[in-house]
Amino acid sequence: MQTVLPVVYAALPLVLILIFWALGRHGLGQDNRFLNLFVILQTALFLVATTWAFAAFKLPLGFLHGDYFYIDSLSLYEILVTSMVFLLAAVYSRGYVSSLVEAGELDGSILRLFYGFFCLLEMVTVLAFASNNLALLWIFAELSTLFSSALIVTLKARENIVAALKYVFVASTAMLFSFIGIIILFAVSKTAINGGSLNWTSLFDAAHNMDPRLFFLAFSFLFLGFAAKAGVAPFHTWVPTAYIRAPSAVAVVSGTVLNLGLYAVLRLYAIGYAAGAGINLRLFLFIFGLFGIAVAGFSMLKRTNTKKIIAFSGVESAGLLLIAFGLASATALYWALFYVLGYSLVKSLLFFSAGIFHRQYQSNKYFAARQALKLQPLASWGLILGSAAAAGTPLFPIFLAKWNILAVLGEVSAGMLGATLFFLLPAVIGLGYYFIRLFRQEPGGEIKAFRTPLSMKLPIIVCLTSILLLGLWVPGGLDNTLGRIVASLGF
């Protein structure tokens, strides 16, 4: 029964690639709606398999002798978030891609490539979450860089190629440093485990035997790469460039790749904490976290592009999550994981709405959005409520998470709390100011409304309802899972 998971996660996307290739030979390669059905099928199956795994299987699960793949509560949780986001993006892309093809921004002949990379990206991200071996995770992370940049390149603009190249270079360079960290970690693990190992399980069990200084050295290198993938300052430079050029659906799924980076940092931190390097690691994470929030906050004040401001909001949240990890407290970690779920939904909501605006006004700039509430009411409310949620307004999940994290931070260090609040302020102001300006544009003349298909409206509605629900009530199942995850990590 367990074999369902590898079949779905690994075999299904590959089968789909073959189908896409075969479809091309039979002339069906240009039909967006038909291809999209397959993608929706895959993402739906991923979600179904994951929820079933939550309900039916006893975690943790190991696959492939020697446990190359290992799914425990944390991995499955992240996979759940990923599959939800991918499903929403797949549904959204049905209408979005049709509109792009009509406008000529996306070539019909590369539709199969687009959807192919989409499916492969989901596969690679999920498999990365499921990997036990750190080197394997590294390979999957590199592949995710490759596939997401390929997705960015599918649009016909030259700037897209430039943005994709910047992404590839920043991410791959940082990942090479991570690889140095992996090598060091392997050497360190040899001191604690016979023959050395790169598996999360073995490393975590043997952590107390490791020398904290050595682990800290390995961690500093490893952090570089995964922080770049997560969009942590100062490695975040690719995030704004890539996110404004990518099609909205792609921007949404790139958010899951950001989660991958933070996931790796969390696992490494857990091992380091067990090894006794907690104090140094906390300082390390605090510095990067605070720096990220500051950079993002001040960058948000002067933005004129909707997608860029959403991207910087992602940088800010990565910084906050790093601080939450560094607190080494069960409560903070619980709410940090809750934040991951909530923020993925909020970000998707924002990008979906921004995408509709882009189709309507052919531009991402705030001054182009005239009569927004009249022409695109759903998307406008999506942006308003989404930005309010991202800033941390009550009744939304981000508020709960931020409140609790900051509360724990206050117990640990008042100064740090003050600094964090100080730097969070510009972020909130920036968001608010931007969207107020956006919705107060003069009406101008007659503008033709963009007919938003249902497939683009549906994800927004789903996101809105879920974040409203999550903001009011944490489901029991979620509560149990998060509690289990926190315990399994040793906090």
Add this chain to the structure above:
Amino acid sequence: MMNTGITGDLIEVLFVLILGTAAFVITQRALRSLFTLYTIQSVILAAIAVVLFAEHRTVSLLFIALLTLVIKGFVIPAFLRRTLVVLPSKRDIEFSYLTPASSILLSAVLLFIVYTSFSNVAEVLFSDRLFFLGGVIGVSLALMGMMVIFSRKKVVSKIVGYLTMENGVLLFGLFIAEMPFIIEVLIVIDLFMLIVLSTIMAFGIDSSIEAFHKKLTQLGMRFED
């Protein structure tokens, strides 16, 4: 304890030459010489692996040497030279943020910093002084490659910088441990770069990444931000 045998001396000479090629890569402006320097660097790396094999007799070292020689000594430089066909200008003159002189000064400082940070943990990670030297040089080579990526504008030069980084990582890996996955991972990286190179050849991107922005701004068409 320093390995003073003939192999130890030979490896030291090779280290010296590798750092020399890295220093030249930072300052070279002609694209063709960049590629030649990279080829020389990879050949020296293969030679180091062979000398290590002669000393320690681990078969995987020979395999790594062979792989390095074939992929990085022949295949990748061939690819690189083919991209020159689509590039209009064969020189990379502009430097952003770091001039060559300051890059080299910075590399010297970084070498020193790497040495000091690794020296505390040297006993655990490295078997002897020569290996420690190799590890330090590997990381320094990676850092110098990174400086090339950040100071150059043309994509092809950035790729050479990236490949230099990869050589540095491989050098580091040779001297620290028996890494099980290292060969597969490095193949993945090489494939990656080959794909990026083919993209460049296909799309014919050439000029510096910033040049697009400048031209677009001049024409008033730059909408980013």
Add this chain to the structure above:
Amino acid sequence: MNWNTAVYIVMNPLFALVLSPLVLGLIKTVKARIQGRPGPPVLQQYYQLRKLFHKEIVYSEDSSFIVRLGPYLGIAFMLTASLFVPMVFIPQTGWFGNIILFFYLMITAKFFMVLGGLDAGSTFGGMGSSREMTVSSIIEPVTIMSCAALAFVLKTTSIPEMFRTLLAGSIFSYPTLILVGISLFIILIVESARVPVDNPETHLELTMIHEAMILEQSGPKLALVELASGVRQTVLMALLINVTFPWGLAGLAGCASLLLAAVTMAVKMLILAATVGLFESLLAKIRFFRLPDFFMIALFLSFITIVFELLR
């Protein structure tokens, strides 16, 4: 002062003086041959010097005693510096040979040349002097770093001691000397004002550095200046040769061994001269503001050498 030292004091500078015009001539011939023309005869520099000694001196009206005194000071300092680098045999005395003093003696000689260039008050002279000083100040860290590298590797700052250590060992026991050799080669190119740093055969305003400084000299003074430059080049070449290829240097001062050593050194010097000529023909002169890049490589290589020695 014993016999050994006395012979050394006479022989070493004499050797440098006699050999330098030959070296200069050989470099010119090599360059000319590569360019496809027969070039001047190899002994031409001797004839040139003899001609200059017979010409009258003309001083500019605005010049002071510096132009009159400068060439004497220059050659004096250079010959003193040439004492520091054993070319034929290694003296037993330890009075002189400090490498840093050696380089600063050469710099003092250059200093008086620069003053002489400024003294006449012409634009060429001022321009040449300022360029020469710029290049010199940029190459100085490289020089010091190379000295430090040599000192680290060979565990002494006395040049004769270094040569003695090298004679006893081999290049493979000091593999990092390859790097120091490269740095010394770059220093040689800079100090002797060769392409790619400066073209010694040009008289175009845009490209002159060293030549502009000595434009005001004439007659025997010019001969002395040329001789001083030649000695500077020869001495640096001797340093480079003995650091990388010391075999042939005599440890003792026997008659036969002296002769053999002199001949060996002359041959090595001529080979290096041909190499320099070849190197000059292969490169173009570097733009003035790109010179720091060129020097930085030399600096970097010396620095690595020091680090390597630290790690030994």
